[in-house]
Amino acid sequence: MPDGITSVPTPEPVFPPFEYSKLLDKANFGDWRDELVTSGYTVIKGAVPRERALEARNQAFQWLEDFPLGFKREDPSTYKNEHLPNHHKGGMIHGYGIGHEQWVWNLRTEQGVIDAFAKLWGTDELIVSFDSAAVMLPNRTDVVDAGRWEHIDQSPSRRGLYCVQGILNLNECGPDEGGLMILKGSAALMEEFFDHFGRGETRTWGPVDFYSFMDHQHQWFFDRGCEWVKVCCEPGDLILWDSRAMHYNVRPTGKRDRTCAYICMAPAKLLSDEDRAARKLAFEEYRGTTHVPFAALHVRPHVPGIRVDTGLPDPNDTGIPREPRAASDTVLKLAGIKAY
Numbered sequence: 001m002p003d004g005i006t007s008v009p010t011p012e013p014v015f016p017p018f019e020y021s022k023l024l025d026k027a028n029f030g031d032w033r034d035e036l037v038t039s040g041y042t043v044i045k046g047a048v049p050r051e052r053a054l055e056a057r058n059q060a061f062q063w064l065e066d067f068p069l070g071f072k073r074e075d076p077s078t079y080k081n082e083h084l085p086n087h088h089k090g091g092m093i094h095g096y097g098i099g100h101e102q103w104v105w106n107l108r109t110e111q112g113v114i115d116a117f118a119k120l121w122g123t124d125e126l127i128v129s130f131d132s133a134a135v136m137l138p139n140r141t142d143v144v145d146a147g148r149w150e151h152i153d154q155s156p157s158r159r160g161l162y163c164v165q166g167i168l169n170l171n172e173c174g175p176d177e178g179g180l181m182i183l184k185g186s187a188a189l190m191e192e193f194f195d196h197f198g199r200g201e202t203r204t205w206g207p208v209d210f211y212s213f214m215d216h217q218h219q220w221f222f223d224r225g226c227e228w229v230k231v232c233c234e235p236g237d238l239i240l241w242d243s244r245a246m247h248y249n250v251r252p253t254g255k256r257d258r259t260c261a262y263i264c265m266a267p268a269k270l271l272s273d274e275d276r277a278a279r280k281l282a283f284e285e286y287r288g289t290t291h292v293p294f295a296a297l298h299v300r301p302h303v304p305g306i307r308v309d310t311g312l313p314d315p316n317d318t319g320i321p322r323e324p325r326a327a328s329d330t331v332l333k334l335a336g337i338k339a340y
């Protein structure tokens with residue numbers, strides 16, 4: 001047993017059984033779902049055509065350049081906080097209503113993305129998270145929250161599958177280009193870990209479906225054959241991972257930016273009336289949600305983020321997208337507002 005962790009008698013997880021909890025119990029699909037079961041993640045090649053993925057990257061950079069902050073993609077000297085909107089971990093952006101920009105919604109309505117989640121859940125009647133995007137620029141010198149932050153995006157108090165998360169990759173993403181780090185094999189072992197060591201302590205930033213690990217907890221997984229993998233992929237590839245897989249992200253160390261969108265879909269029928277109403281409000285007011293499309297929304301009133309360069313609320317962060325999404329039929333269905 002690793003230093004610092006002791007076996008704790010555990011009460012049964014408190015959440016009610018989930019309809020799809022056993023969906024990924026066995027690897028017998030004969031397609032990419034098997035890797036999702038055994039490794040905890042998979043890469044769906046070419047979910048979006050390469051040209052459209054690169055065009056979305058272009059739109060992400062245009063979005064950055066359109067702030068009156070002096071950012072220019074061709075000028076690496078502007079790759080600094082003072083020229084960029086607020087962001088976390090070197091490039092994850094959550095303010096500014098970004099989750100409801102048209103270019104972000106365009107990625108959510110890509111047929112290849114919808115088809116991947118439809119295959120996973122066995123239905124094409126899906127809803128999507130109002131999540132965000134990331135542009136992690138290379139050669140940053142002033143990132144304030146660097147470092148590892150290994151976590152899972154599922155409460156230790158759930159049994160079985162609950163959520164599968166997605167990253168739609170918009171640029172070349174090789175070994176030096178930053179991106180998703182996954183502890184391969186950890187998803188399948190996660191329940192056993194918490195059964196053994198207890199669920200009493202939950203380190204979370206608010207939403208219940210989050211647990212942050214400490215270094216001394218990793219060895220238990222290493223002893224069972226888990227290993228860290230930096231997921232590499234190409235523009236248009238969709239990474240899917242089980243929210244029980246331990247993960248974090250890394251910033252690019254090479255010359256290229258890491259640009260992506262976070263997209264998570266689940267069956268629309270899981271949406272309760274209460275959460276449907278909360279999502280409608282979030283949609284209309286351009287707010288974000290957690291990665292779980294049907295629950296644990298964590299919708300908060302918009303508050304402008306505090307800029308690290310001035311220490312003041314960002315006057316550019318109105319919470320309203322520059323080009324708000326059009327409410328098409330597909331958008332309204334994926335938003336959970338219009339019934340299938």
Ligand SMILES: [Fe+2]
Nearest residue numbers: 151152153247
């Ligand atoms: Fe995460």
